[in-house]
Amino acid sequence: MLAYIIRRVFQSALVLLVVGLVAFSMFSFVGDPVDNMLGQERTQADIERLRETLGLDQPFVVQYWRFLEQAAQGNFGLSYRQGRPVAEILVERLPATLELAFVSGLMALFGGIALGIFTAIRRRGVSANIIMTASLIGVSLPTFLIGILLIYLFSVELGWLPSFGRGEVTRIGNWTTGFLTTSGLKALILPAITLGLYQMTLIMRLVRTEMLEVLRMDYIRFARARGIREKSVNFRHALKNTLVPVITITGLQLGSIIAFAIITETVFQWPGVGLLFINAIQFVDIPVMAAYLMMISVMFVGINLIVDMLYFAIDPRLRADRTAGGH
Amino acid sequence: MKKTAFLAAALLAGTAIGASAETLRWARAGDSLTLDPHAQNEGPTHTLSHQMYEPLIIRDMTGAFQAALATDWAPKADNPDVWVFNLRQGVTFHDGADFTAEDVVFSINRAKSENSNMKELLNSIVEVRAVDDHTVEFVTDGPNPILPSNLTNLFMMDKGWAEANDSVDVQQVEAGEKTFASSNTNGTGPYKLVSREPDVKTVLTLNEDYWGNDAFPLDVTEIVYTPIQNAATRVAALLSGEVDFIQDVPVQDLNRVAQTDGLVVKTAPQNRVIFFGMNMGADDIENDNVEGKNPLADVRVRRAMSMAINRDAIQQVVMRGQSAPAGMIAPPFVNGWTEEMDSASKTDVDAAKALMEEAGYGDGFSIQLDCPNDRYVNDEAICQAAVGMLAQIGVTVNLDAKPKAQHFPLITNGETDFYMLGWGVPTYDSEYIFNFLVHTRGSDRGSWNGTGYSNPELDEMIVSLSSETDLDKRNATIQAIWDVVQEEQLYIPIHHQVLNWGMAEKVGTEVSPEDDPKFKFFTMN
Numbered sequence: 001m002l003a004y005i006i007r008r009v010f011q012s013a014l015v016l017l018v019v020g021l022v023a024f025s026m027f028s029f030v031g032d033p034v035d036n037m038l039g040q041e042r043t044q045a046d047i048e049r050l051r052e053t054l055g056l057d058q059p060f061v062v063q064y065w066r067f068l069e070q071a072a073q074g075n076f077g078l079s080y081r082q083g084r085p086v087a088e089i090l091v092e093r094l095p096a097t098l099e100l101a102f103v104s105g106l107m108a109l110f111g112g113i114a115l116g117i118f119t120a121i122r123r124r125g126v127s128a129n130i131i132m133t134a135s136l137i138g139v140s141l142p143t144f145l146i147g148i149l150l151i152y153l154f155s156v157e158l159g160w161l162p163s164f165g166r167g168e169v170t171r172i173g174n175w176t177t178g179f180l181t182t183s184g185l186k187a188l189i190l191p192a193i194t195l196g197l198y199q200m201t202l203i204m205r206l207v208r209t210e211m212l213e214v215l216r217m218d219y220i221r222f223a224r225a226r227g228i229r230e231k232s233v234n235f236r237h238a239l240k241n242t243l244v245p246v247i248t249i250t251g252l253q254l255g256s257i258i259a260f261a262i263i264t265e266t267v268f269q270w271p272g273v274g275l276l277f278i279n280a281i282q283f284v285d286i287p288v289m290a291a292y293l294m295m296i297s298v299m300f301v302g303i304n305l306i307v308d309m310l311y312f313a314i315d316p317r318l319r320a321d322r323t324a325g326g327h
Numbered sequence: 328m329k330k331t332a333f334l335a336a337a338l339l340a341g342t343a344i345g346a347s348a349e350t351l352r353w354a355r356a357g358d359s360l361t362l363d364p365h366a367q368n369e370g371p372t373h374t375l376s377h378q379m380y381e382p383l384i385i386r387d388m389t390g391a392f393q394a395a396l397a398t399d400w401a402p403k404a405d406n407p408d409v410w411v412f413n414l415r416q417g418v419t420f421h422d423g424a425d426f427t428a429e430d431v432v433f434s435i436n437r438a439k440s441e442n443s444n445m446k447e448l449l450n451s452i453v454e455v456r457a458v459d460d461h462t463v464e465f466v467t468d469g470p471n472p473i474l475p476s477n478l479t480n481l482f483m484m485d486k487g488w489a490e491a492n493d494s495v496d497v498q499q500v501e502a503g504e505k506t507f508a509s510s511n512t513n514g515t516g517p518y519k520l521v522s523r524e525p526d527v528k529t530v531l532t533l534n535e536d537y538w539g540n541d542a543f544p545l546d547v548t549e550i551v552y553t554p555i556q557n558a559a560t561r562v563a564a565l566l567s568g569e570v571d572f573i574q575d576v577p578v579q580d581l582n583r584v585a586q587t588d589g590l591v592v593k594t595a596p597q598n599r600v601i602f603f604g605m606n607m608g609a610d611d612i613e614n615d616n617v618e619g620k621n622p623l624a625d626v627r628v629r630r631a632m633s634m635a636i637n638r639d640a641i642q643q644v645v646m647r648g649q650s651a652p653a654g655m656i657a658p659p660f661v662n663g664w665t666e667e668m669d670s671a672s673k674t675d676v677d678a679a680k681a682l683m684e685e686a687g688y689g690d691g692f693s694i695q696l697d698c699p700n701d702r703y704v705n706d707e708a709i710c711q712a713a714v715g716m717l718a719q720i721g722v723t724v725n726l727d728a729k730p731k732a733q734h735f736p737l738i739t740n741g742e743t744d745f746y747m748l749g750w751g752v753p754t755y756d757s758e759y760i761f762n763f764l765v766h767t768r769g770s771d772r773g774s775w776n777g778t779g780y781s782n783p784e785l786d787e788m789i790v791s792l793s794s795e796t797d798l799d800k801r802n803a804t805i806q807a808i809w810d811v812v813q814e815e816q817l818y819i820p821i822h823h824q825v826l827n828w829g830m831a832e833k834v835g836t837e838v839s840p841e842d843d844p845k846f847k848f849f850t851m852n
Contacts, residue, residue, distance in 0.1 A: 031732025035739065039368030040763070041447035044770050047739075082525050083361050083498055083509050092524075148559050155567040163563040164555050165527075269555045271527040278556075279526065282701070284732045 008308055012301045019297040023290060024064040032056075033080050033284035054080075067290055077287035081279065086291045090273060095176045096166055097265070097272030101257045103188055104196030108257075109250055112200045116207025121234055123212065132208075138201035147194040147267035154190060162187045164269035195264040199253050203246060210242035255303050259296050349851040350549040351834065353844070354561055355574035358526045358554040363509040364482035365437055366498045368444040373480045374843040378531055378550065379421075380482035380514030383412055383431070384475050388837040388848050390598070390660055390755065392475065396426065396483055396515060400475060407470035407796045414461040418538045420485045421512070421519050428457030433486035435465075442497040448477040451793065469794035472801065476754035488513045517543065517847040518550060528553050539847065546851040565590065565829050572834050574842060576827040578649045578704065584829045595838035596651060597826040598658045599751040601703055603696075603713070603819040605629055605744070608779015612744040614695035614725070622694075623744065627686040629816040634679035635720045636713055638672055638822060645708045650822035655813065656750060656760060658823055660840055663757030663805040668813055672820060679720045691721020697743040698726060699734040704824055710747055713821075738777040741768070746777060749824070753841070757805045761789040765812055778817060785811055 034050050051057050055066060070077060076086035115135075119128040138146075155163035167183030169176040178184025214220065215238055223233045262274035269275070273292060280288035359375035360367045377385070383397035396415050403409040418426040435455040438445040451474065454466040467474060489495050494508035512520045517539065518531040531550040539545075553570070555561040558577040564570045566587055576584060576592060585592045605623040606612055612621050622628045638652035654671035657664045683689060698710035707728040714724040724745075737743040752759050766772035766789050767781040788804050795801040812818075828838050835850035 029733075031730060032736040033732075035735045036732060039444050039447070040775065041368060042444070043447065043774060046447075078505065081360060083363075083366070084505055084525070089525075148563075151560060151563045155569070156563050159567055162569060163567055164560050164569070165553060267557050267560055269553070269557065269560055271524070275526070275556070282730065282732065 004312060005309065008305055012305050015301055016294070016297055020068070020290070020294060021061075021064055023293045024060045024067070027063075027284075027286050027289065028060060030281060030289070031284045033286060036283050037080055063286075067287075071291075071294070076291040079280075079285055079288050081283040081285045081288070086287045089276065089288065090291060090295065091174055092176075093271060093273045093276050096178075096270060097258060097261055097274060099178060100188065100191055100195060100261060100264070100270060100272060101254070103192040104199070105250075105254055105257055107192055108196040108199035108203055108253070111196075112203025113207050113246065115200075116204040117211060117234070117239060119204070120208045120211035120215065123208075131204075135201040135204055138197040139205075143194060143198070143263045144267050146197060147190070147264060150190045150194060151267070161190050163190075166271055191264050191268040191270050194267070195257060195261055199257060202253070203249065206249060207242055207246055210245060211238060214238045214241050251303065251307060255300050258299065348548045349546055350551060351547040351572060351846065351849065351851070352551045352553070352570040353572045353846075354553050354555045354564055354570045356554065356556055356558070356561065359529070361498065361509045362512050362520070362523070363494075363498045363506065364484065364514075365434075365440075365443040365445050366509065368448075368480070370842060375529065375552065376482055376514075377480075377516070377843060377845050378518040378847075379512045379516040379520055380484070381516045382481045382483065383414075383478050385845070386479050386839070386841065388839045388845065390840045392479075396431075402470070402472075402796075403464070408467050410465040410467070410471070410474050411458075412463045412465065414463065415538060416461055418515050419536060420488065420515055421534060422485070422488060424485050424487055424513075426483065426485070426515050427460045428463045430483055430486050431455065431463045432457050433489065434483045435481070437484065437489070437495065437497060438481055440497055442499045444497075445481060448481070470796040471793065472796050472798065473754060473756050473758065476756060480753065483515065484508070485513050517545060521549075526554055537847075543847040544850045545847055547846045547849050550846055562829070565831075568831075572828065572830040572844070574826075574828055574844070576829040578647045578827070581647070581649070581827060589832050591830060591832055593828050593830070593836070593838045594649070595826050595840060596659060597751075597824040597842060598660055598753075598755075598840040599703075599749050599824045600653050600656050600658050601650075601706075601709065601747065601749045601821045601824060602653070602656050603632075603821065604738070604746050604748055604777050605632070605819070606741075606777065606779050608781060609744075612694070614744055616693045617688075622686070622688055622692050625686045625688075626816055627682045628688060629819070631679040631682035631686070631720055632717060632722060633672060633816055633819040634675045634682070635716050635722070636672070636819060636821065637674045637716055639674070640716075641709055641712050642822060645705050645712050646822070646825075649704070649825045649827065651825065653820040653822050655809065656764065656818050656820050657757055657809075658752060658840070661752045661755050661757055661760070663760075663802070663809060665806075665809075668809060671813060676719050683720055683722075688721070691723060693723035693725065694745050695725045695727055695743075697734060697737050697746040698728040699731045699747060700728040702731040702734070703747075703749045706747060706749075709821060739774060741777055741779070743777060748775070748777075750775075751841070757809065758789070758792045761792070761805075761808055765789060765808065765817065780815070780817055782811070 034047050034056065038046050038050060055063055078084065079086050079089055082089060115131055119131055122128040151163045154161045165187060166178050167187035168181040169178050169184055170180045178188055220233060220238060223237055261272060262278060264270065265272045265274035266278050276288060277292045280292065355371065357371045359372040360369060361372060364376045364380050381395045383395060385393050385395040387393045396418060397412040398415050400410060400412045403411055414428060414431065420426060432455045435449065435452065437443065439449045439452065451467045451471045452465055453468050456464050458464055465474060489508065492507040494506050498506045498509045517534055517537045519534050521530040521532050523529040529552040533545065533548040555564055561573050562576065562580045562584060565573045565584060581592055584590050607623045609621050611619055612623065615622065642648060642650045642652055652672065653669060655668040696710055698707055700707040710726050710728060714726050717724050738746055738748060750760065750764065762772045763775040765776060765785065767786050768776050785808060788808055792801060792804060795804065826838050826842055833852050835852065836844065836848060
């Protein structure tokens with residue numbers, strides 16, 4: 001067990017290092033930060049001086065090494081764009097993204113399961129078919145378009161919900177939350193729908209397919225034959241057996257909700273890390289880009305590591321391999 | 328971290344007090360980069376600073392000079408190397424300290440220091456000295472007739488405040504330092520900083536002790552500034568009434584905004600001209616199909632390419648009327664601009680073909696055009712239109728459109744043969760254009776001249792402008808330089824950009840050519 005975990009942790013660390021290396025080798029293609037940092041009146045001498053002090057004249061491997069050295073001491077440098085410590089900016093921006101991801105994740109999970117069950121049980125009903133057709137929109141329309149359409153309908157035409165930003169936020173320690181104010185909650189609705197719609201339709205279709213499969217099983221037929229109430233058959237016997245793959249998918253999707261909030265955050269001017277990253281790319285703010293990419297890869301690697309360990313705990317076959325010598 | 332709580336309280340208090348306070352909710356695409364007034368020479372940064380800090384002289388909303396912290400200024404009668412500025416009396420900083428000559432001396436020296444991004448504008452200043460509490464002398468390294476134009480974004484800080492808060496030096500991002508002045512302000516301006524979260528929200532409130540309380544409308548008593556990057560969202564926020572005033576209205580949404588009840592769009596020419604540059608200096612250029620020579624080195628080819636561009640079509644189709652076709656690379660506000668030169672560009676495909684034939688390129692050639700895709704209004708679409716137009720005279724153009732962060736280094740490093748560039752002229756004088764775009768590329772001048780053009784005689788004339796005090800003579804030289812630039816077809820001018828501001832009907836303002844609203848001039852009905 002311990003050896004397995006150590007090996008997995010080691011592999012994860014290796015993945016992180018490689019991600020960082022790839023990221024740093026790409027930064028030179030994003031553009032030249034010096035151009036943005038100095039005004040149009042700058043001279044060649046200014047450019048060279050700045051490039052040297054920033055270490056941009058060094059090969060990317062050296063830049064990467066410097067980044068690692070600093071990062072190991074918990075120092076992610078100063079944002080070229082804002083002139084503030086990157087760690088401070090990330091901590092400031094992370095709550096917005098996490099709250100948004102949390103709400104859209106919940107919405108996707110519960111909405112998806114409920115609609116999936118409904119469309120499976122009433123698979124020939126009119127409303128179920130309407131829902132199935134509509135779900136195609138969720139799968140096929142690009143996020144930014146959904147966002148713009150929602151803004152147009154609910155902010156411009158109806159005037160019910162705000163079109164941008166987080167509303168009033170309350171600060172609790174280092175955390176800012178929009179959950180405690182009306183404007184904060186209202187501001188959450190449209191971005192959460194935009195971000196969660198794809199995941200919701202995905203889960204819904206998954207639940208429906210699994211459910212249809214399960215409903216055809218013999219034990220369901222026998223349950224019906226025994227005269228067990230329809231409700232109990234559907235929810236106690238059938239649903240339980242459909243949830244295993246749903247939970248696996250949900251776990252994996254959680255990471256992507258956080259990582260791919262970029263587009264939703266840009267459309268709604270949501271002050272989270274995704275918007276920060278877009279700004280960083282446009283400005284070639286290397287310290288912010290590097291820290292963000294490392295943070296996202298730590299998150300993905302971390303989720304995978306936990307999943308692997310869970311499998312190890314759940315699946316006896318993995319352990320059997322290790323202990324095979326005992327037979 | 329108490330800031331937000333304080334802000335919330337302030338907002339609650341504000342709503343409770345009621346109607347007399349006029350809040351202006353303002354959105355534009357980008358945020359200010361820093362509150363340190365000398366750390367960045369960039370539009371949105373200066374715009375925010377202008378509400379809290381003041382220079383000696385400002386430009387009003389039409390672009391004309393107006394006295395701010397200086398009441399009058401003139402070169403010394405017996406010595407043209409010295410400018411004398413008389414300072415406004417009775418001005419105080421937000422913290423109550425008096426504004427005096429020593430603050431001017433301090434601020435100018437700070438802006439001239441190594442880390443400052445404003446220092447290039449002050450190159451000619453050798454010394455600044457306080458004569459008395461309200462008189463300052465600027466000593467330049469020779470007569471500098473246009474010194475005042477370089478001071479309109481040069482903000483005055485309080486010496487005592489900067490010293491007390493460890494902000495004497497301009498912030499140096501590369502050294503990893505964060506300074507007090509980059510997140511706090513103490514100016515003499517009409518508004519005071521209440522709270523600021525970079526990229527999210529900045530709140531300013533009226534400075535009750537402002538020296539100009541009776542001289543300006545000052546109807547706006549509170550400013551809430553939120554950057555909204557996505558153009559569609561920005562327009563939606565205006566349409567839904569969540570903001571009162573936006574800059575950067577996309578051309579395709581102008582009608583939508585103008586036709587909405589309670590909203591107006593105001594339009595004015597911007598101080599920015601869009602043009603193509605050509606690498607004529609190289610012996611052979613990289614990305615063409617002509618071996619051993621450079622077709623762009625032939626003035627007939629350059630002229631033919633300019634004649635092939637149909638500027639009216641670009642204006643109507645690409646820009647939906649939101650541009651003014653250009654014949655020279657100076658915006659109309661600039662000293663040296665003439666209507667005659669600006670209407671010089673004529674479209675004539677047949678004549679262009681004949682010129683190509685004459686130059687020996689009757690069968691045309693192919694070349695790569697580098698274009699930004701996130702910098703100017705419809706930049707990539709303009710380039711696409713030009714590709715089709717140049718094809719008519721046999722010039723096959725491969726378009727390579729990139730984000731600005733990748734595009735501009737190509738020009739400054741001389742790695743492009745054919746490129747798009749836009750230029751604004753903050754000093755409102757042709758010398759600025761010549762220094763950067765016409766002078767031979769060197770350490771001090773010509774940094775944006777990607778054409779490889781070098782004409783020592785012209786260089787000498789350009790350098791002479793900086794110290795010529797006889798304005799008539801100076802203007803004659805400017806005209807002579809323009810004649811050469813036009814004759815050589817150094818650049819292919821396309822158009823002057825037009826600025827659009829969208830606002831609620833109650834907001835009253837002119838559109839400033841620099842795209843920098845100064846809210847003390849705004850009225851609210």
